[in-house]
Amino acid sequence: MTRGVLLDLAGVIYDGDAAIPGGVDAVARLRRAGLTVRFVSNTTRSSKQTVVERLAAIGLPVAGADVFTPAHAAREWLLRNNRAPYLLVHPSLAPDFRGLPDRGRRAVVVGDAGDAFTYAALNEASRELGKGAELLALATNRMFRDADGELSLDAGPFVAALEFASGNHATLVGKPAPEFFRSALASMGCAPDEAVMVGDDAEADVAGALRAGLSGALLVRTGKYRPGDETRFDPRPTSTVADLAAAADWIITHRDSVSGHRQPS
Amino acid sequence: MTRGVLLDLAGVIYDGDAAIPGGVDAVARLRRAGLTVRFVSNTTRSSKQTVVERLAAIGLPVAGADVFTPAHAAREWLLRNNRAPYLLVHPSLAPDFRGLPDRGRRAVVVGDAGDAFTYAALNEASRELGKGAELLALATNRMFRDADGELSLDAGPFVAALEFASGNHATLVGKPAPEFFRSALASMGCAPDEAVMVGDDAEADVAGALRAGLSGALLVRTGKYRPGDETRFDPRPTSTVADLAAAADWIITHRDSVSGHRQPS
Numbered sequence: 368m369t370r371g372v373l374l375d376l377a378g379v380i381y382d383g384d385a386a387i388p389g390g391v392d393a394v395a396r397l398r399r400a401g402l403t404v405r406f407v408s409n410t411t412r413s414s415k416q417t418v419v420e421r422l423a424a425i426g427l428p429v430a431g432a433d434v435f436t437p438a439h440a441a442r443e444w445l446l447r448n449n450r451a452p453y454l455l456v457h458p459s460l461a462p463d464f465r466g467l468p469d470r471g472r473r474a475v476v477v478g479d480a481g482d483a484f485t486y487a488a489l490n491e492a493s494r495e496l497g498k499g500a501e502l503l504a505l506a507t508n509r510m511f512r513d514a515d516g517e518l519s520l521d522a523g524p525f526v527a528a529l530e531f532a533s534g535n536h537a538t539l540v541g542k543p544a545p546e547f548f549r550s551a552l553a554s555m556g557c558a559p560d561e562a563v564m565v566g567d568d569a570e571a572d573v574a575g576a577l578r579a580g581l582s583g584a585l586l587v588r589t590g591k592y593r594p595g596d597e598t599r600f601d602p603r604p605t606s607t608v609a610d611l612a613a614a615a616d617w618i619i620t621h622r623d624s625v626s627g628h629r630q631p632s
Numbered sequence: 633m634t635r636g637v638l639l640d641l642a643g644v645i646y647d648g649d650a651a652i653p654g655g656v657d658a659v660a661r662l663r664r665a666g667l668t669v670r671f672v673s674n675t676t677r678s679s680k681q682t683v684v685e686r687l688a689a690i691g692l693p694v695a696g697a698d699v700f701t702p703a704h705a706a707r708e709w710l711l712r713n714n715r716a717p718y719l720l721v722h723p724s725l726a727p728d729f730r731g732l733p734d735r736g737r738r739a740v741v742v743g744d745a746g747d748a749f750t751y752a753a754l755n756e757a758s759r760e761l762g763k764g765a766e767l768l769a770l771a772t773n774r775m776f777r778d779a780d781g782e783l784s785l786d787a788g789p790f791v792a793a794l795e796f797a798s799g800n801h802a803t804l805v806g807k808p809a810p811e812f813f814r815s816a817l818a819s820m821g822c823a824p825d826e827a828v829m830v831g832d833d834a835e836a837d838v839a840g841a842l843r844a845g846l847s848g849a850l851l852v853r854t855g856k857y858r859p860g861d862e863t864r865f866d867p868r869p870t871s872t873v874a875d876l877a878a879a880a881d882w883i884i885t886h887r888d889s890v891s892g893h894r895q896p897s
Contacts, residue, residue, distance in 0.1 A: 484750075518758075525793060
């Protein structure tokens with residue numbers, strides 16, 4: 368029995384500033400069908416406030432508490448563990464990291480910093496790791512679909528670089544970390560096997576959600592999806608569908624039959 | 633029976649522009665003892681010509697043919713395989729890559745590019761890999777001892793980043809690639825088990841040489857050496873000595889007893 372739905376954002380609901388056709392209406396249909404919806408994004412280039420504003424701009428008003436981003440999860444981790452961050456993140460994330468400890472034990476926080484990934488900044492981070500700092504990864508995605516339509520380097524390759532340099536193993540706070548999915552599920556009082564995930568990333572969204580125990584995970588053929596993605600990672604998608612509109616149809620149709628067992632696609 | 637000696641350069645014979653005390657004399661003693669010497673450097677910040685000039689400046693004139701650098705090995709690989717390079721290397725290596733194919737199948741060549749490791753350049757390299765280019769690593773060293781005395785990121789972490797992004801496995805042309813040691817051995821008509829390596833890198837120099845079949849490999853406590861390095865990688869050094877002068881003593885003393893079996897240290 369499906370009670371909750373986790374939706375990825377970029378590539379599922381919007382692409383850049385443009386809404387993906389039928390997506391906003393699909394969210395409304397899921398809600399009308401009595402399903403609770405949360406938004407789990409791996410964006411590491413937008414603060415939570417920016418995400419909320421972008422959703423409002425395409426006609427989808429949501430509460431900040433319903434949006435889960437890796438930066439927010441990292442902030443909670445740093446507060447919980449009382450660590451001062453060395454930030455290797457996109458400048459736009461600054462609001463999410465205000466008011467944290469600035470002395471004491473350090474943690475290097477790596478997001479998709481884009482052009483802020485200079486040699487000097489990476490080197491400084493590796494020296495912090497050499498002095499005992501922990502390594503926190505907002506995401507380990509390999510690539511993202513860039514404004515020019517091509518794939519560009521995401522945070523993952525730079526996390527791999529710092530792991531290789533230091534011998535440290537990064538703690539991942541974004542997808543596909545099971546804790547990330549579970550904190551979104553907990554916010555709606557939903558067990559993992561009562562929820563379905565929808566995403567365009569066969570590895571972080573789909574395989575990640577299934578490993579976290581969700582009853583189903585749908586791969587959409589929008590955003591960064593490339594033909595063949597559905598067979599590239601294990602576990603494979605419960606089903607692969609055209610877009611979020613088709614995903615909503617699938618979820619509503621199968622809501623009583625999805626119960627912790629993967630469906631044939 | 634030891635007939636040949638391979639010497640690392642930075643951290644063994646010189647540190648920056650300064651000769652390491654006793655190093656030049658040690659090379660002269662090895663030669664007077666009838667041993668043939670070749671220089672195998674993993675520098676990816678100096679062209680071969682610059683290396684030869686630096687050795688001359690500290691009083692050690694050597695022929696260019698006696699110096700083996702990863703850039704030179706990469707150049708030979710590119711010519712042999714008829715590949716056009718996309719270069720992610722330090723600007724100072726430009727002379728080593730002149731006159732190579734500029735069209736046709738590509739290979740991304742990664743050295744210690746330093747500040748030339750920008751996000752834009754790494755991203756362009758990952759797009760070349762996405763289009764089918766091969767990945768050639770001048771070196772996979774984690775860190776090097778920088779001008780300020782601290783460790784800085786070497787080429788390895790960036791090779792790891794591009795491997796993670798692309799799923800490609802890099803072909804290594806520098807140390808510890810067995811082919812690199814063997815091309816230096818071949819130039820002196822010496823079998824691997826007739827040669828000893830001396831270096832300050834327990835992983836690339838020492839473990840690498842022993843894996844390539846050399847009869848011995850000495851770790852010096854100069855350059856990037858840090859206490860504990862001698863037990864950090866396998867195989868471990870045949871012996872760990874103070875510096876190149878002590879290494880020369882060891883090699884001359886043990887020249888008849890080193891024969892493809894590791895000595896107790």
